[in-house]
Amino acid sequence: MRIMILPIVAYGAPILRSVCKDISPDYPGLSQLVEDMWETMYYSSGVGLAAPQVDKKIRLFIVDSSQVFTNMEEEDKGKYPDEPGTKQVFINAHIIELNGKGWLYNEGCLSIPKIREDIIRHEVVTLEFMDENFQSKIQTFTGITARIILHEYDHIEGKLFIDYLKPLKRKLLKGKLDDISRGRISVDYKMVFPK
Numbered sequence: 783m784r785i786m787i788l789p790i791v792a793y794g795a796p797i798l799r800s801v802c803k804d805i806s807p808d809y810p811g812l813s814q815l816v817e818d819m820w821e822t823m824y825y826s827s828g829v830g831l832a833a834p835q836v837d838k839k840i841r842l843f844i845v846d847s848s849q850v851f852t853n854m855e856e857e858d859k860g861k862y863p864d865e866p867g868t869k870q871v872f873i874n875a876h877i878i879e880l881n882g883k884g885w886l887y888n889e890g891c892l893s894i895p896k897i898r899e900d901i902i903r904h905e906v907v908t909l910e911f912m913d914e915n916f917q918s919k920i921q922t923f924t925g926i927t928a929r930i931i932l933h934e935y936d937h938i939e940g941k942l943f944i945d946y947l948k949p950l951k952r953k954l955l956k957g958k959l960d961d962i963s964r965g966r967i968s969v970d971y972k973m974v975f976p977k
Contacts (some may be wrong), residue, residue, distance in 0.1 A: 783814055788822045788836040788970040791943070793894045794963025796836045796976075802841045802938040804874040807841065807916040810871035816871055816914055819844050826971040828892045830930045832937030835893050837974070841874045843934035847927040864925035875935060878920065882906040887929055889943045895969045897958055901946045903932050 791797055805812070815838065823831040829850055832843035847867035851859070857866070882905025890898040908922040909931065923931050933943060944952060944959070961967055965975035 783817060785821045786818045787825045787972060788818050789974040790826060790892045791837050792808070792823070792962055792967075792973050792975045793959055794976040795837075795893075795974075797837055797839060798893060798942060799940045800834060800839050801940045802834060802839050805840045805842065813914070814845065815842070820846075822971075823865040823892075824941045829971050830934040831892065834865065834937050834940075841938045842898070843872050843875070843938060845870055845872065845927065845930050845934060847930050850926050850930075862886050864923065864927040868923075868927050871914040872909070872931070873912040873914070873916070873935070875909050875938070877907060877935065878909040878910050880904040880906070881908070882924070887926070889933060890927075891933070891943055892971070894944065894959070894962060895967055895973075897944070897955060897962075899944065899947055899951070901943050903929050907932055907935075911936075933955075 800967060819831050819833070819836060822836060822842060823846070829847060830843060830845045838844045846869040849867070851865050851867050859921050884902040885905055886900045886902050888898050889901045906922060906924050907928045908920065910918070912918055930945060936942065943959060945953065947955070965974050
């Protein structure tokens, strides 16, 4: 199996607005795709990656929240309940429950490079999903791990983190977003832009 770095789909591509489909264990090339996604995510310095970001309309995403804690400033360590984080594959994920109060954290996205915004999300999420071996799981996640999961989960639902911004803030970002979708941006990872 030769692992590949896949191009990241840029903002403006219709697939990023698609609700993705569940898959079965015989989905062609699934283990290769998962390996390629890990390679792509690490190469792009991401902490999560969803299938639509690599042009696959399926309910699959990966998360490695340990990356956040590894790169965290010393004074911020010990503040989050999910430290030291988790590395997991999520297939056919569906949210069962959201809990905890909303909290603000600065988010970015590989498909929307060079834009970061403070986004409010729930503290706790309980998900039903399959792991990479198609073992069924129900698991609850908190803190930064929950946030990354919710960000990636939004991708398989056709949502982006900028959808949480107030209309005025979105309007102010329009020029930058247009530049991204036109390929007028320089990043140090492979991207594919809408035609």
